[in-house]
Amino acid sequence: MTVDRAAAPHPAFLTVLSGPSGVGKGSVYARVRQRYPDVWLSVSVTTRTPRPGEVDGRHYHFVDRAEFDRMVAAGQLLEWAEYAGHCYGTPRGPVEQRLAAGLPALLEIDLQGARQVRAAMPGARLVFLAPPSWDELVRRLVGRGTEDEQTIQRRLRLAREELAAEPEFDVTIVNHSIDQAADELVALLDPAASATHRA
Numbered sequence: 119m120t121v122d123r124a125a126a127p128h129p130a131f132l133t134v135l136s137g138p139s140g141v142g143k144g145s146v147y148a149r150v151r152q153r154y155p156d157v158w159l160s161v162s163v164t165t166r167t168p169r170p171g172e173v174d175g176r177h178y179h180f181v182d183r184a185e186f187d188r189m190v191a192a193g194q195l196l197e198w199a200e201y202a203g204h205c206y207g208t209p210r211g212p213v214e215q216r217l218a219a220g221l222p223a224l225l226e227i228d229l230q231g232a233r234q235v236r237a238a239m240p241g242a243r244l245v246f247l248a249p250p251s252w253d254e255l256v257r258r259l260v261g262r263g264t265e266d267e268q269t270i271q272r273r274l275r276l277a278r279e280e281l282a283a284e285p286e287f288d289v290t291i292v293n294h295s296i297d298q299a300a301d302e303l304v305a306l307l308d309p310a311a312s313a314t315h316r317a
């Protein structure tokens with residue numbers, strides 16, 4: 119789990135979005151994309167199995183453990199972490215190309231990944247997406263219906279730790295509604311786009 123300090127020539131253009139499972143990261147990102155089609159999100163590598171509707175290469179690059187380990191060993195991941203029994207990592211090349219071109223990049227990664235990015239790229243901006251309440255987080259995670267009971271309990275245990283780490287982040291957005299949270303994220307990613315949208 120190492121990050122190359124030379125990886126980001128323009129770290130100020132790097133934004134990290136984190137938050138507990140079920141808080142609405144995917145939903146908010148989808149709305150951001152409608153409002154701000156130029157947004158660029160890194161596609162992570164993961165060893166977990168695809169959920170119904172998830173497309174390989176778009177939502178994730180789905181790989182087996184051997185391939186993931188090979189990518190780690192070859193230094194192809196900018197950061198990586200094990201989360202709830204599966205491995206997740208950010209492919210290094212596409213992010214470095216964006217940053218080298220002076221273009222903004224967004225990572226949607228877990229707390230461990232956010233900490234690795236913070237350590238390696240102090241200029242990166244860390245954004246925490248928080249639920250309006252614990253009960254609402256549980257309702258959303260259960261209501262999504264994509265995980266079995268054991269996986270939900272595992273993710274909720276991790277969520278307690280993630281919520282406790284909120285003060286480590288530069289900005290917190292509370293996901294009361296998808297529209298409001300998306301507005302706030304667009305304003306952070308591109309204040310000009312946000313002003314145009316509101317006008």
Ligand SMILES: Nc1nc2c(ncn2[C@@H]2O[C@H](COP(=O)(O)OP(=O)(O)O)[C@@H](O)[C@H]2O)c(=O)[nH]1
Pocket residue numbers: 136137138139140143144162163166197198199201206207208209226227228229230231232
């Ligand atoms: N460190 C790290 N975490 C990731 C990466 N991609 C996704 N994650 C995180 O892994 C966790 C689980 O993701 P996922 O299985 O898609 O569940 P979801 O967040 O409930 O939709 C979430 O906290 C994601 O933000 C990555 O490349 N690196």
Ligand SMILES: Nc1ncnc2c1ncn2[C@@H]1O[C@H](COP(=O)(O)OP(=O)(O)O)[C@@H](O)[C@H]1O
Pocket residue numbers: 137138139140141142143144145146258259261262293294295296
């Ligand atoms: N602001 C919101 N209000 C109500 N439900 C929401 C909101 N944001 C997300 N959801 C719902 O919560 C569930 C989890 O959202 P999702 O985007 O999959 O979360 P994450 O990507 O953080 O795991 C989904 O069923 C989604 O429709």
